[in-house]
Amino acid sequence: MTTNPLAFIPAQRGRASVDFMIHLARGSQPLRGEVAREQAEMVPDPSVLPEDLDLRDRHLGQSCAASPAFRASQLLGEFHARMHGLVAREAFEEVREDLEPVIARYQEQGPTTLEPAPEGAETPAYFEGVHFHRTAGGWEEHEMQGYIHGEIVHRKLVEALYPGGIFQQRRAVAAMAPRRAxxxxxxxxxxxxxxxxxxxxxxxxxxxxxxxxSLRVLEHAQRIGNAQGYAWKLYQRPAEDTGFAEASFDLVASYILLHEIPADVIRRVFAEAYRVLEPGGDMIMSDVTRYADMDKLAVWRADSGARLGGEPYWRESASLDLAEVAREAGFVDVTAQGIYPHVVIGRKPG
Ligand SMILES: C[S@@+](CC[C@H](N)C(=O)[O-])C[C@H]1O[C@@H](n2cnc3c(N)ncnc32)[C@H](O)[C@@H]1O
Incomplete structure (x- = not known):
């Protein structure tokens, strides 16, 4: 593993509040287990639950409302969803003065380049003003959102809470692409x-x-690229309309992009991946657990969790058969594997 000169070193208050969020989430695991046990007892056969997800939500929401464990768990989930971004921001502000020179140095030094969207380029309606992950103000509101999301929310909070580690997971997916180079x-x-x-x-x-x-997150990718000496070329452009020439790449990849976009845009993303791949090139897209791989009770839990967490397109994305979408786009030798992340691999015929 490489070292990270951009790593967040909190001051005392920031460390305490980030740690509090981590321990709150860890400490509420037994409560979530209790809720899951209660629900399994209440619905021994999930297949009888309503097909329609809104109806299922109303039905289960009402049935669970009497449970103190469920209500406490919902309250803690709401608190975490609402507070984690604000806690990260405050922790950043506390050490902003120390961080700004480091951030500026790695923003400017190269060799990674970043091209913002051209003046007047329209932001897609499904993205504009949406507060993904309940990020106060959306991705673009805070000028340091890239740093805050990448270094504090991701590297400190999410990494601490994710079994197996979110970086190891990304390396595992990258290594699943068919070729060695x-x-x-x-x-x-x-x-x-x-x-x-x-x-x-x-x-x-x-x-x-x-x-x-998002320009804000790409700015942080640029700093990371520079800090590691990588010559990445970053563009603020939509994945469904990249503007690159046909046959520009031999691998097109994504990691948990797809649940953040509506189903019709997902289809366009696969079509664009196909277009920009050279004949014989590979595609590897990874995303969240498919609803088809869960029982109806687990789907309801995932669906309500996604809503609580500020994921407006999770439902329509997780309901899609991504292997089928890949085949419709023209990919061959399509395979789909894994629960989380769910990984779809295909090849453009050569
Ligand atoms: C969960 S993040 C991706 C995580 C990232 N691949 C990683 O490994 O950390 C989803 C990203 O997709 C971006 N996004 C959403 N819609 C997009 C689109 N149509 N084209 C390109 N990026 C998009 C968001 O701005 C966000 O940065």
Missing amino acids: YERILDMGASTGHFTQALQETYPEAEITGVDL
């Missing part, structure tokens, strides 16, 4: 560059391009 890779929804880095470490010789709709 690639020359030109496109990372769709590159965000703060965490999967981009996993791709680069797995395919050290590859020239890597990343696209994302």
